[in-house]
Amino acid sequence: xxxxxxxxxxxxxxxxxxxxxxxxxxxxxxxxxxxxxxxxxxxxxxxxxxxxxxxxxxxxxxxxxxxxxxxxxxxxxxxxxxxxxxxxxxxxxxxxxxxxxxxxxxxxxxxxxxxxxxxxxxxxxxxxxxxxxxxxxxxxxxxxxxxxxxxxxxxxxxxxxxxxxxxxxxxxxxxxxxxxxxxxxxxxxxxxxxxxxxxxxxxxxxxxxxxxxxxxxxxxxxxxxxxxxxxxxxxxxxxxxxxxxxxxxxxxxxxxxxxxxxxxxxxxxxxxxxxxxxxxxxxxxxxxxxxxxxxxxxxxxxxxxxxxxxxxxxxxxxxxxxxxxxxxxxxxxxxxxxxxxxxxxxxxxxxxxxxxxxxxxxxxxxxxxxxxxxxxxxxxxxxxxxxxxxxxxxxxxxxxxxxxxxxxxxxxxxxxxxxxxxxxx
Numbered sequence: 001x002x003x004x005x006x007x008x009x010x011x012x013x014x015x016x017x018x019x020x021x022x023x024x025x026x027x028x029x030x031x032x033x034x035x036x037x038x039x040x041x042x043x044x045x046x047x048x049x050x051x052x053x054x055x056x057x058x059x060x061x062x063x064x065x066x067x068x069x070x071x072x073x074x075x076x077x078x079x080x081x082x083x084x085x086x087x088x089x090x091x092x093x094x095x096x097x098x099x100x101x102x103x104x105x106x107x108x109x110x111x112x113x114x115x116x117x118x119x120x121x122x123x124x125x126x127x128x129x130x131x132x133x134x135x136x137x138x139x140x141x142x143x144x145x146x147x148x149x150x151x152x153x154x155x156x157x158x159x160x161x162x163x164x165x166x167x168x169x170x171x172x173x174x175x176x177x178x179x180x181x182x183x184x185x186x187x188x189x190x191x192x193x194x195x196x197x198x199x200x201x202x203x204x205x206x207x208x209x210x211x212x213x214x215x216x217x218x219x220x221x222x223x224x225x226x227x228x229x230x231x232x233x234x235x236x237x238x239x240x241x242x243x244x245x246x247x248x249x250x251x252x253x254x255x256x257x258x259x260x261x262x263x264x265x266x267x268x269x270x271x272x273x274x275x276x277x278x279x280x281x282x283x284x285x286x287x288x289x290x291x292x293x294x295x296x297x298x299x300x301x302x303x304x305x306x307x308x309x310x311x312x313x314x315x316x317x318x319x320x321x322x323x324x325x326x327x328x329x330x331x332x333x334x335x336x337x338x339x340x341x342x343x344x345x346x347x348x349x350x351x352x353x354x355x356x357x358x359x360x361x362x363x364x365x366x367x368x369x370x371x372x373x374x375x376x377x378x379x380x381x382x383x384x385x386x387x388x389x390x391x392x393x394x395x396x397x398x399x400x401x402x403x404x405x406x407x408x409x410x411x412x413x414x415x416x417x418x419x420x421x422x423x424x425x
Contacts (some may be wrong), residue, residue, distance in 0.1 A: 004308060009037055021227075022060040024199070043227035050242060051235045052230040053089030059191035061272075064211060066092050066203060068110075071179040076295045078109040087185045095206045112176035115168055116169050121169045184210050204352045211242045233269075237262050239269050251278040251291075260287050267292045288313070309335040312346075320350040326350045327359055327364045330420065334364075334390065334399075341394025341425050350418040358403065358416035365401055379404065388423075397424045 006239040007015070012034060018026055021043050028035040049056035054063035065087020068079045082088060088106060090096070114122075138152055149326040184207070188197040201210065205267045232250035236242065237257055249271050255262065267275070276295035281302055288310060293299060320326060330348065352358055362377060365388070375383050383404040390397050402419045 007136050020058070021045055021127070023059055025057075045227055045229045047231045047233070048227075048229045048248075049233040049235065050239045053086070060196070061187075061189040062088075062205065062214075063187045063189070065089050065187075065232070066212065067183050067185045067200075068180050068199075071181070074179050075178070075180065076109055076175050078106075081187070082106075086187050091201075093182060093201075110175055110180075111179075113172050117169065121166055124162045128166070129158055130160070131159045134205065135159070140172050152169050166344070186214065208241055208244060212244050212246075214248060218255050218264075230398050234266050234269070238265055241270060242263060251272055252276055253279070253296075254281040256283060258282050258284050258287065260290065262288045263287060263292050313390055316341065316345065317347045318347070319351065321351045323352070326352065326361045326418070332363060337390060337397065337422065338392050341392045342397050346423070348418075348420040348422075348423045350416075352416050352418075353408065353413055355414075355416065358405075358418060361418050362401075362403055364410055395424060 007039075010141050014149075016034070016037070019027075024043070046058055047056075048058075052067055053062050056062075063086040065082075065085075067083040067087040069073065070079075070109045074080065088102075090100055090102055092103050092106060112310065133156060135152065148220065163330040179354075182203040184201040184203050186197075186199045186201070187195060190196045227249065229248060229250035231254065232248060233254040233256065235256040237259075248269055251274055253266065253270070255266055270277075275292065276297065277292070279298035279300060280293055280295070280296040281300035282293065283302055288294070292313045296315055299313060300321065301318045303319040309329050309332070315331075320329065323329065330350075333346075333348070349359060350357075359377060362373070362384070365386070366374075373386055376382070378385050383402055385400070385401045385402045387398060390399050400421045400423065404417050404419070406417060407413075408415045
């Protein structure tokens with residue numbers, strides 16, 4: 001989209017408000033005027049994913065890495081592959097962490113051979129010359145005895161190994177003498193997997209400072225307000241390495257790694273007004289009592305194979321995906337409510353593609369429902385609904401159970417959704 005200066009400021013603000021955020025980033029990069037006007041128009045993202053060395057914004061990936069560019073040379077294969085993969089995701093050279101083993105492995109592909117290896121290669125060259133002289137003499141005076149033929153074959157095999165070793169040494173020595181320069185490469189990849197933009201910046205600052213510059217100018221928008229993110233997914237255990245002191249605004253969070261430290265980092269990444277969250281999704285029940293999880297209205301536990309759940313949850317809605325022994329979680333919660341009552345409405349949702357799990361969970365309520373519900377389950381007459389009263393030492397309450405079967409992305413696979421709602425009297 002070209003900006004020829006004929007649009008008024010109000011018109012540009014209106015267009016930016018409804019523009020696709022990735023298109024808006026591209027326009028802002030090409031036009032300082034649009035970038036300046038855009039600072040007053042907050043960005044709105046449907047989905048942002050924070051990964052180890054890249055950001056995915058509404059399906060478009062922004063990856064930053066360090067690449068080595070050789071002067072007048074294509075460079076060793078390792079550094080060509082590294083550049084094709086988006087560059088090294090960690091600082092190198094003078095900006096590298098002294099304890100970063102990956103930087104050491106990277107340097108091994110361009111460092112000069114040691115003097116000890118040079119002495120070893122010199123001995124190999126002398127040995128190779130001796131073998132070549134022997135083979136040349138044998139060609140002049142061939143002997144047909146089998147013992148001599150075997151000796152010649154052994155000498156030829158040894159000569160091939162020595163040549164390979166010498167060639168490898170010469171290549172390593174030549175690579176160490178090539179001139180190069182390190183750059184920060186920013187790669188933008190579209191939803192279809194094609195590269196939209198590739199930029200090179202001189203590597204004169206650490207990656208964290210480069211990320212700060214890029215985010216402030218193209219992603220975060222107006223610093224005082226920042227973007228509004230509908231769904232924020234965090235795979236990086238330390239997202240502050242990318243965002244630094246910046247805070248994001250999102251009420252729906254997805255965490256692909258758990259643990260107290262990871263939860264603390266994710267909580268510090270969000271603005272204070274975003275907590276409590278509307279929903280948070282985690283991979284396992286490592287620290288379900290953490291404030292970030294306990295105060296969320298909806299807690300989604302995905303791919304959990306652990307049974308170490310609390311007897312009840314503080315969340316209004318709890319969704320379990322592929323949980324092991326779902327009936328145990330349900331029975332533990334019902335026992336807790338019998339003793340302490342239920343102060344508010346609770347909704348448990350169990351999602352499973354395994355028919356036996358759904359049948360087992362339905363059997364948890366066998367003393368409350370009639371046989372016809374079991375018959376309906378075997379006949380695939382969904383949805384199955386029933387309601388019963390739970391007697392508690394505190395108060396009576398009604399529990400409503402709905403079992404439904406829905407089609408997943410694979411038409412041959414069904415997902416059994418058991419929705420359990422407890423309503424206080």
